[in-house]
Amino acid sequence: MVxxxxxxxxxxxxxxxxGLPKMLISFPLMMVLVFPFAVSMEVRNINLVVVDNxxxxxxxxxxxxxxxxxxxxxxxxxxxPERAQYLMDINKADAILTISSDLEKQLAFGESLPxxxxxxxxxxxxxxIAAGYLSNCISxxxxxxxxxxxxxxxxxxxxxxxxxxxxYMDYKVFMVPxxxxxxxxxxxxxxxxxxxxNEKEKGTIEQINVTPIRRSTFILCxxxxxxxxxxxxxxxxxxxxxxxxxxxxxxxxxxxxVFTGLHxxxxxxxxxxxxxxxxxxxxxxFMTWFFMMVFMLISGIFTPIAxxxxxxxxxxxxxxxxxxxDAMRFVYLKGSTFFEVWYDALGLFLIGVAMMSWAILSYRxxx
Amino acid sequence: MKEFFKLVGxxxxxxxxxxxTMLIVLVMPVVQxxxxxxxxxxxxxxxxxxxxxxxxxxxxxxxxxxxxxSQYFDVVSEYRSVTSVDDRFRKxxxxxxxxxxxxxxxxxETENTALIRIIGDGxxxxxxxxxxxxxxxxxxxxxxxxxxxxEYVYNPMMKxxxxxxxxxxxxxxxxxxxxxxxxxxxREKEKGTMELLLVxxxRPLWIIVSKALPYMTLSAVNLVTILLLSRYVMSVPIxxxxxxxxxxxxxxxxxxxxxxxxxxxxxxxxRVAMLISGMGLMMPTMIFSGIIFPCESMPVVLxxxxxxxxAKWYIIxxxxxxxxxxxxxxxxxxxxxxxxMVFVLFWTSIKLFRTRL
Amino acid sequence: MESxxxxxxxxxxxxxxxxxxxxxxxxxxxxxxxxGFLGAxxxxxxxxxxxxxxxxxxxxxEGKVAGFSINGEQEKIKRHxxxxxxxxxxxxxxxxWENIRLFGGIYGLKRKVIAERTDAIIQSxxxxxxxxxxxxxxxxxxxxxxxxxxxxxxxxxxxxxxxPTGGVDPETRRKFWEMIYEASDRGxxxxxxxxxxxxxxxCDRVSIMVDGQIVAVDSPKVLxxxxxxxxxxxxxxxxxxGSIRQ
Numbered sequence: 001m002v003x004x005x006x007x008x009x010x011x012x013x014x015x016x017x018x019g020l021p022k023m024l025i026s027f028p029l030m031m032v033l034v035f036p037f038a039v040s041m042e043v044r045n046i047n048l049v050v051v052d053n054x055x056x057x058x059x060x061x062x063x064x065x066x067x068x069x070x071x072x073x074x075x076x077x078x079x080x081p082e083r084a085q086y087l088m089d090i091n092k093a094d095a096i097l098t099i100s101s102d103l104e105k106q107l108a109f110g111e112s113l114p115x116x117x118x119x120x121x122x123x124x125x126x127x128x129i130a131a132g133y134l135s136n137c138i139s140x141x142x143x144x145x146x147x148x149x150x151x152x153x154x155x156x157x158x159x160x161x162x163x164x165x166x167x168y169m170d171y172k173v174f175m176v177p178x179x180x181x182x183x184x185x186x187x188x189x190x191x192x193x194x195x196x197x198n199e200k201e202k203g204t205i206e207q208i209n210v211t212p213i214r215r216s217t218f219i220l221c222x223x224x225x226x227x228x229x230x231x232x233x234x235x236x237x238x239x240x241x242x243x244x245x246x247x248x249x250x251x252x253x254x255x256x257x258v259f260t261g262l263h264x265x266x267x268x269x270x271x272x273x274x275x276x277x278x279x280x281x282x283x284x285x286f287m288t289w290f291f292m293m294v295f296m297l298i299s300g301i302f303t304p305i306a307x308x309x310x311x312x313x314x315x316x317x318x319x320x321x322x323x324x325x326d327a328m329r330f331v332y333l334k335g336s337t338f339f340e341v342w343y344d345a346l347g348l349f350l351i352g353v354a355m356m357s358w359a360i361l362s363y364r365x366x367x
Numbered sequence: 368m369k370e371f372f373k374l375v376g377x378x379x380x381x382x383x384x385x386x387x388t389m390l391i392v393l394v395m396p397v398v399q400x401x402x403x404x405x406x407x408x409x410x411x412x413x414x415x416x417x418x419x420x421x422x423x424x425x426x427x428x429x430x431x432x433x434x435x436x437s438q439y440f441d442v443v444s445e446y447r448s449v450t451s452v453d454d455r456f457r458k459x460x461x462x463x464x465x466x467x468x469x470x471x472x473x474x475x476e477t478e479n480t481a482l483i484r485i486i487g488d489g490x491x492x493x494x495x496x497x498x499x500x501x502x503x504x505x506x507x508x509x510x511x512x513x514x515x516x517x518e519y520v521y522n523p524m525m526k527x528x529x530x531x532x533x534x535x536x537x538x539x540x541x542x543x544x545x546x547x548x549x550x551x552x553x554r555e556k557e558k559g560t561m562e563l564l565l566v567x568x569x570r571p572l573w574i575i576v577s578k579a580l581p582y583m584t585l586s587a588v589n590l591v592t593i594l595l596l597s598r599y600v601m602s603v604p605i606x607x608x609x610x611x612x613x614x615x616x617x618x619x620x621x622x623x624x625x626x627x628x629x630x631x632x633x634x635x636x637x638r639v640a641m642l643i644s645g646m647g648l649m650m651p652t653m654i655f656s657g658i659i660f661p662c663e664s665m666p667v668v669l670x671x672x673x674x675x676x677x678a679k680w681y682i683i684x685x686x687x688x689x690x691x692x693x694x695x696x697x698x699x700x701x702x703x704x705x706x707x708m709v710f711v712l713f714w715t716s717i718k719l720f721r722t723r724l
Numbered sequence: 725m726e727s728x729x730x731x732x733x734x735x736x737x738x739x740x741x742x743x744x745x746x747x748x749x750x751x752x753x754x755x756x757x758x759x760g761f762l763g764a765x766x767x768x769x770x771x772x773x774x775x776x777x778x779x780x781x782x783x784x785x786e787g788k789v790a791g792f793s794i795n796g797e798q799e800k801i802k803r804h805x806x807x808x809x810x811x812x813x814x815x816x817x818x819x820x821w822e823n824i825r826l827f828g829g830i831y832g833l834k835r836k837v838i839a840e841r842t843d844a845i846i847q848s849x850x851x852x853x854x855x856x857x858x859x860x861x862x863x864x865x866x867x868x869x870x871x872x873x874x875x876x877x878x879x880x881x882x883x884x885x886x887x888p889t890g891g892v893d894p895e896t897r898r899k900f901w902e903m904i905y906e907a908s909d910r911g912x913x914x915x916x917x918x919x920x921x922x923x924x925x926x927c928d929r930v931s932i933m934v935d936g937q938i939v940a941v942d943s944p945k946v947l948x949x950x951x952x953x954x955x956x957x958x959x960x961x962x963x964x965x966g967s968i969r970q
Binding site: 023038047091116117121125131165166167169198283286287289297303333337 | 385398410414459484495519638649655
């Protein structure tokens with residue numbers, strides 16, 4: 001029966017906090033409404049500068065085609081390459097398209113393509129994607145120009161592409177489950193940690209320690225409100241994604257909740273560990289920040305795990321976020337069932353057990 | 368002045384006594400550089416391919432072998448029915464399926480044309496698109512096509528480190544100068560020791576300076592660590608002048624300190640200070656720094672929003688000086704924006720500081 | 725357990741690595757006594773007190789608190805003691821009655837009993853106007869009185885007070901001691917640490933700890949006579965002179 005009083009206390013403190021409840025409303029809103037736009041790897045609005053030495057109808061059509069592709073923003077047509085380079089130096093241009101004066105002649109006889117692309121690659125992936133878009137535009141332009149004559153002898157393989165689960169290749173829907181993962185991890189792992197450290201700093205935890213109440217009860221009662229919040233956030237994120245973007249979960253929502261439940265066990269352990277190893281809020285926050293960053297970067301949330309070097313891939317097996325994010329994406333986007341992603345559940349479970357045991361052991365040691 | 372030095376000594380002792388925080392602060396840039404440098408990449412390698420069709424067919428086998436031999440792909444399975452693709456994707460066993468039509472070789476011979484369909488796993492749009500592009504390229508291999516020449520400027524090797532080193536510098540300086548300063552001031556406020564300091568003969572401005580000095584020292588150490596690591600481990604060039612980098616960094620450190628001060632005057636408890644700096648500073652800095660997400664692709668509203676984040680300007684400055692190697696004349700605009708921010712932030716926070724305490 | 729002794733400690737030792745914080749201390753406290761536990765900072769007071777409260781285990785030595793062993797029966801000890809620490813430790817973001825209710829609930833009191841005691845506490849402290857105020861917003865002196873009342877909500881046999889009057893004005897301190905006497909009259913044993921030596925005079929008996937050892941246990945009157953001192957401050961300084969940890 002004691003836990004009722006403790007829960008009552010935690011909930012009261014929670015709702016009385018000047019910031020927390022407000023954050024809880026704004027957090028899922030921001031996560032689902034704003035972040036998918038910001039947290040995107042799509043490359044758009046590439047600033048293009050053209051040096052058109054041909055000044056012909058064909059070159060006009062080529063430029064037009066590039067601009068109409070939707071990826072580029074024509075900054076200006078420069079008269080000299082130097083001017084174009086200057087624009088790149090002051091960050092006004094991301095890509096330079098240079099068209100030689102013999103464009104039409106070369107196109108007709110087709111020896112080489114007299115078009116040059118220069119891209120700023122300080123951001124390597126962005127640069128290469130920009131170059132890719134640009135050369136695709138040019139290639140398809142050339143192909144269209146020559147379509148009449150170029151039906152050469154020989155075999156012709158026609159390739160078409162089709163994408164399952166995400167027909168329009170919308171990046172936002174890809175980020176929705178991942179953002180839920182980040183939100184849940186923060187709320188169930190780090191907020192309780194900060195809360196416990198706060199009681200440590202204020203000395204109230206000492207008062208609780210001299211009462212006959214079990215520490216496990218006390219901690220559990222601390223975690224429960226955050227768990228409630230986690231499920232609230234999960235539901236509201238799913239709801240907002242549906243209302244605003246029309247995204248729905250391809251698999252069973254129940255499975256999402258099951259995985260969230262499993263993940264919560266892990267984050268509870270993590271939160272306890274952080275609170276055990278920090279004496280004040282500043283330390284707790286630093287550890288939180290540090291772990292959160294490492295976990296997020298090597299979870300596959302932003303960049304695919306398959307693209308990492310082998311040693312980094314090996315480390316990701318120790319990262320609970322890897323399993324949770326993977327499962328959430330599979331279920332939400334592809335409709336995988338629980339048994340189809342059993343390995344994620346196993347991974348989460350094992351890490352959860354390990355973290356909890358470590359947390360409890362380190363807790364005992366402190367006396 | 369003597370009291371001032373005593374205060375500085377006290378602040379230094381406070382920080383250095385806290386071993387755990389020190390460790391994290393000093394190790395953090397190293398870990399970040401390593402993570403960003405090696406682990407964060409979007410390149411495709413060894414994507415798992417399913418061949419759907421008749422593998423006995425000569426042409427199918429030829430193309431399948433070519434795909435398997437490529438560094439991008441790894442053929443993991445082959446089967447007949449397209450309906451299995453969905454199942455394989457849902458279990459996470461394949462990344463792409465390449466489907467050949469019935470009697471592929473025969474059609475290619477008699478009708479001179481045959482169909483291939485590439486089915487990508489669109490749940491990861493970017494990778495799926497890249498994989499499909501690569502696969503198409505390999506299938507078309509040998510057919511002559513006109514392609515434009517491409518030149519990569521500033522970073523011909525396409526190293527991602529060129530992009531993230533400036534980003535990490537911005538993040539770390541922000542973290543240490545704003546967050547730590549804000550929290551340590553708020554802590555003194557919470558404990559009531561701030562009043563004690565304020566009634567001492569030391570002027571309030573010097574109290575603030577004494578709080579900021581250790582963090583400035585720490586950030587300088589981190590800055591040097593990052594520069595050394597990026598130069599000698601990641602081999603990122605430092606093309607511009609070191610002096611300019613130091614100057615720009617100093618301006619940014621001042622901006623961050625002013626921000627920290629501002630937060631400390633607004634926040635009443637450490638928790639609030641942390642939330643404000645975490646949510647209001649670190650998240651936006653992460654997102655708008657361009658380390659992972661290209662800023663230019665965001666909706667216009669968000670781009671305007673990113674303009675008020677000091678770290679964005681600092682990162683642009685560092686990129687220009689370090690990697691493009693441009694001189695003072697090219698950075699006047701960004702530098703003046705940053706200086707303007709320092710001025711405004713200090714002015715408001717000192718005003719608030721006076722009235723609140 | 726001998727009759728009349730509610731705390732009995734024999735050879736209590738606590739080591740942290742090579743450092744001996746508490747070095748073979750022995751003493752007993754009688755029922756209803758106000759026992760002052762004195763010592764300079766770092767003398768080992770807090771460590772010893774933590775063991776008595778069941779917060780920490782002794783390295784060696786034995787003893788009983790409220791009839792239960794300090795080796796292994798910590799949880800039972802906790803049921804029969806109250807504790808109030810030097811840091812003020814009620815929840816600032818809970819209201820006065822909510823704090824009372826919380827601790828009543830934690831000690832397993834029935835709902836009805838909690839309601840009765842809440843009224844009784846608020847009545848006796850004269851805090852009717854503050855019943856619905858957040859504890860963070862009431863004056864320090866009142867907080868301390870409230871914390872003391874809450875420490876006794878489950879009618880413990882002993883109350884441990886860890887420097888309860890740190891940072892309050894003399895008037896409030898005097899009133900606080902009146903509350904301590906009242907509790908003592910009701911038969912509750914008070915175990916109090918302090919470094920205000922004038923407060924030591926109010927205790928029935930005091931012990932003085934120096935460098936982890938108890939160098940004297942007796943009533944203030946006897947101690948003053950023994951060391952020919954006019955007040956406890958002088959006694960304390962005489963005894964603490966040889967300290968190495970200072």
